[in-house]
Amino acid sequence: MVVKNAMSQDGVEAVMRVERGAYVLVVPWELNFGGGVNEVVINLYRQIAKARHMEPIVAIAEWAVAPPSETNVDGRLSVKLCLRAPESFFGLMKWLVTAPLQLVHLVRFCRLHGVVAFNLHYSGLSAFPIAVARALRLYKGTLILTFHGLDLASARTSPAFSRALWKFVLRYSTTVVACSESLAEDVRAFAAGLPVMVRAIHNGVDVDDLTKNVDRTTELLRPLEGREFVLSVATFEPKKGIDVLLRAFVDVRAARPDVALVLVGRSSTAEAELRELARILGVADDVFFFPDVPHSRVSLFLERARAFCLPSRAEPFGIAICEAGAYRLPVVASRVGGIPEILTDGETGLLVIPDDVKGLASALKRVLTDRELARLLGEALYRRVTCDFTWERAYAKYSSLVSASRICCPRHLEPSETRRVK
Numbered sequence: 001m002v003v004k005n006a007m008s009q010d011g012v013e014a015v016m017r018v019e020r021g022a023y024v025l026v027v028p029w030e031l032n033f034g035g036g037v038n039e040v041v042i043n044l045y046r047q048i049a050k051a052r053h054m055e056p057i058v059a060i061a062e063w064a065v066a067p068p069s070e071t072n073v074d075g076r077l078s079v080k081l082c083l084r085a086p087e088s089f090f091g092l093m094k095w096l097v098t099a100p101l102q103l104v105h106l107v108r109f110c111r112l113h114g115v116v117a118f119n120l121h122y123s124g125l126s127a128f129p130i131a132v133a134r135a136l137r138l139y140k141g142t143l144i145l146t147f148h149g150l151d152l153a154s155a156r157t158s159p160a161f162s163r164a165l166w167k168f169v170l171r172y173s174t175t176v177v178a179c180s181e182s183l184a185e186d187v188r189a190f191a192a193g194l195p196v197m198v199r200a201i202h203n204g205v206d207v208d209d210l211t212k213n214v215d216r217t218t219e220l221l222r223p224l225e226g227r228e229f230v231l232s233v234a235t236f237e238p239k240k241g242i243d244v245l246l247r248a249f250v251d252v253r254a255a256r257p258d259v260a261l262v263l264v265g266r267s268s269t270a271e272a273e274l275r276e277l278a279r280i281l282g283v284a285d286d287v288f289f290f291p292d293v294p295h296s297r298v299s300l301f302l303e304r305a306r307a308f309c310l311p312s313r314a315e316p317f318g319i320a321i322c323e324a325g326a327y328r329l330p331v332v333a334s335r336v337g338g339i340p341e342i343l344t345d346g347e348t349g350l351l352v353i354p355d356d357v358k359g360l361a362s363a364l365k366r367v368l369t370d371r372e373l374a375r376l377l378g379e380a381l382y383r384r385v386t387c388d389f390t391w392e393r394a395y396a397k398y399s400s401l402v403s404a405s406r407i408c409c410p411r412h413l414e415p416s417e418t419r420r421v422k
Contacts, residue, residue: 021116023054047395061126085128117142122151131172146177149316179317180338204391205322215296229260231305233320236271241311251361267291302327325385328378330367348381
């Protein structure tokens with residue numbers, strides 16, 4: 001390959017990025033803590049880099065920055081990008097004053113990297129400037145919005161002015177993605193009357209990475225030595241139904257006093273309430289809380305657990321269930337949201353009605369006492385996960401939303417702005 005005019009290695013890499021086109025994954029925060037959304041973005045980035053059809057970039061929607069600020073975080077090209085929307089009708093005039101400069105920086109960023117797609121995750125209205133750029137034909141690439149659950153709930157309950165902005169964003173989006181068919185139906189209701197395509201793309205799990213790249217430099221599990229336990233991995237918040245699990249565990253412990261309950265999750269104000277509930281129920285000595293465990297250490301619990309439980313009151317998808325399946329664990333979960341799209345009751349797991357304490361306790365006792373049932377459920381879920389819920393499969397569906405012509409030659413770039421490689 002001969003490059004016209006001598007240029008540095010960095011220059012060659014920049015040209016190659018433009019030629020391939022960049023796929024920009026936009027999030028509202030840094031990717032330095034655990035959580036389902038972060039795992040989705042990190043794994044999609046990894047798959048984009050592996051496929052080499054496009055250049056992956058993580059963009060953090062940061063209002064305070066002016067020109068984009070690029071860094072390398074854990075081997076990922078990361079950019080802080082000003083993506084600001086007006087907050088109210090009265091703030092619209094102020095936004096209009098700053099919008100031209102914001103759009104200039106956005107367009108320059110697109111041209112520098114040859115951006116063919118923006119994919120916003122848990123975006124809020126940070127998609128608004130990109131939608132404006134599409135409306136003005138300053139950016140002609142793909143705009144994908146991915147909803148994960150609470151972000152949609154926030155959009156649906158936002159003030160009238162924000163909902164009007166959402167309608168504009170949806171109108172100028174190429175595709176809106178939901179992480180389950182159940183959530184996709186909610187998105188369609190939210191976007192009713194607008195010419196927008198809504199698709200469900202299930203999240204996945206990288207079984208090899210999850211099971212092999214485990215951080216063992218810790219003694220986290222020392223309090224559990226010699227104990228069998230039921231594991232739940234979920235943020236400590238009301239919608240996850242951990243209070244229901246604690247109440248069900250009273251019955252489980254009565255039948256199996258040797259079994260403990262392990263709760264791994266992101267800390268929140270609800271954690272103290274859950275600890276107090278365990279004390280009131282008289283099971284505190286057998287309930288172990290592990291807040292804010294890095295994702296690389298969650299596998300330490302998955303590989304030791306006897307069963308997994310996700311008793312959610314609402315669950316857009318349930319990526320934790322897929323991770324439990326990677327370890328062939330029998331799973332008991334609520335029949336809500338996207339969970340039945342992963343689990344078939346009696347085949348790949350046991351499903352119970354949300355808030356049904358007795359039903360949850362009964363299902364848990366079944367998998368704890370019937371080892372053959374537990375084995376069959378775990379094996380069936382493992383086959384389901386490794387076949388249908390992989391990141392390769394998810395990325396293939398995302399990449400299909402970007403037209404082949406834009407991948408080969410980004411149409412929003414003028415020929416004079418692209419240095420060619422022969």
